[in-house]
Structure formats: C-alpha cells, structure tokens
Amino acid sequence: xxxxxxxxxxxxxxxxxxxxxxxxxxxxxxxxxxxxxxxxxxxxxxxxxxxxxxxxxxxxxxxxxxxxxxxxxxxxxxxxxxxxxxxxxxxxxxxxxxxxxxxxxxxxxxxxxxxxxxxxxxxxxxxxxxxxxxxxxxxxxxxxxxxxxxxxxxxxxxxxxxxxxxxxxxxxxxxxxxxxxxxxxxxxxxxxxxxx
Numbered sequence: 499x500x501x502x503x504x505x506x507x508x509x510x511x512x513x514x515x516x517x518x519x520x521x522x523x524x525x526x527x528x529x530x531x532x533x534x535x536x537x538x539x540x541x542x543x544x545x546x547x548x549x550x551x552x553x554x555x556x557x558x559x560x561x562x563x564x565x566x567x568x569x570x571x572x573x574x575x576x577x578x579x580x581x582x583x584x585x586x587x588x589x590x591x592x593x594x595x596x597x598x599x600x601x602x603x604x605x606x607x608x609x610x611x612x613x614x615x616x617x618x619x620x621x622x623x624x625x626x627x628x629x630x631x632x633x634x635x636x637x638x639x640x641x642x643x644x645x646x647x648x649x650x651x652x653x654x655x656x657x658x659x660x661x662x663x664x665x666x667x668x669x670x671x672x673x674x675x676x677x678x679x680x681x682x683x684x685x686x687x688x689x690x691x692x693x694x
Contacts, residue, residue: 511556511573517581518558521546527582528558533575540564542571545586548594552604559594561586568597570604602633603658610654616674618646623669632662648673660685 521528530542547560547568559570598604600612616639619627624647627636633651641647653659655678663670663682672679 506554508551508554508556509574511576514558514573514576514579515549515556517579518546518549521581522548524581525585525588527563527584527586529580529582530571530576531578532571533577535575539577543582543584544571545588547588547592548597550594550598550604557604559597568592568606568608570606599634600652600654601656601658602653602662603656605656605658607654607656610656612652612654614674615651615653615655615659615672615678616648617651617663618648618671618673619666620646620669620671623666 518528520526528544528546530544531539532542533539542565543563544558545561545563546558548558550557550559550570556573557570558573560568562569562571597606600610612635617632624641627647627649628638632649633653635652637650639648639650655675660678660681663672663678664685672682
C-alpha cells in the first residue's frame with residue numbers, strides 16, 4: 499500500500515525519538531542543546547514526562563531544571579541530545595492529557611484559567627467544526643439553518659487559539675470574550691495593512 503496511504507510528513511526531529519523513549523522508560527534525564535527560533539542557544543537538563551506531535555513537529559514535555567518548571571521543547575530546534583546518568587521520578591500527579599486539556603496546541607501557561615469562548619461559524623465552516631471540533635469542550639449553542647452556527651468552548655486563551663481562529667478567515671467571528679474579539683480584529687487590521 500506504499501504510496502496509497504499518506505501521512506503528514508514530519509521533516510526533522512525524529513532522530514531523537516528513540517533517545518527520549520529510552521529516557522522515559524529508564525527515568526533518566528536528557529541533556530539538550532537547544533536553539534530557539536528567537537534567542538540564544540541553551541543547554542537544558544530535562545526530565546522527560548511525555549511527547550506530543552503538533553503541526554508536523556515533535557515536542558518533548560517535562561521539567562526543565564534551568565527554567566524551574568514544566569515546559570516543552572521542539573525537536574526540530576534541538577541541536578544535540580544525550581541520555582544523562584541522572585535519574586528522576588515522574589510526579590504521580592502529572593497526566594499529559596490533563597496538562598493539555600484546557601488548551602489548543604502545545605502552549606501551556608499554568609497561570610491562565612479556562613474561560614468561555616464563543617464563536618460564530620458561517621457556511622462550510624459549520625460542518626468542518628461539527629466533524630472536527632476546535633477543542634474537546636465544544637458545544638453547539640445556537641444556529642440559523644443555512645446562515646450560521648454558534649459554538650462555545652471552555653479553554654485558555656493562548657496564541658494558538660488566535661492562530662486557529664485566524665486560519666478560518668472570513669468563515670468565523672469571535673463573539674465572546676470581547677478581549678479576544680478585539681485581539682482578532684487588531685491582527686486582521688495589521689494583516690490588511692500589508693496588502694495596501
């Protein structure tokens with residue numbers, strides 16, 4: 499069936515998967531040379547708790563000693579990774595699904611609390627959202643056949659939420675909260691100025 503069943507390609511970072519799996523199985527820390535898109539090269543000692551794929555990129559999430567908190571790093575920005583001799587204990591209360599439960603994508607800010615977000619979808623976007631919800635908390639609230647459908651969510655307002663909404667273009671309108679609506683409006687205005 500080669501050539502007939504196609505998956506999204508993950509262009510880089512896969513060379514570290516075996517090392518991360520071994521580290522998680524043996525409860526060993528990883529030493530990582532990391533180059534963020536913006537900023538200086540860093541060396542991190544990370545206790546790998548879980549892995550996640552998002553938008554064709556692999557991420558490892560865990561406690562990073564140098565930052566003193568749970569964070570994720572993208573494998574495509576990893577320059578070098580080595581298994582350390584230092585052991586760690588996975589916290590009993592860490593659950594990867596719960597960690598990402600109130601967010602879209604990979605960005606988690608534990609200080610953000612989930613809020614109600616309401617959007618109005620138009621045209622084909624209605625059926626796209628019905629068949630593939632934007633978030634697991636999605637509830638259909640109101641609709642006018644052939645015109646619009648309102649969807650409500652309970653989630654954290656992260657940059658990735660805005661990106662997803664913007665990607666739906668003219669087929670979606672933010673109704674609540676007003677701060678998110680204004681943020682989307684500002685970003686659309688900034689985008690428009692590039693075409694004038």
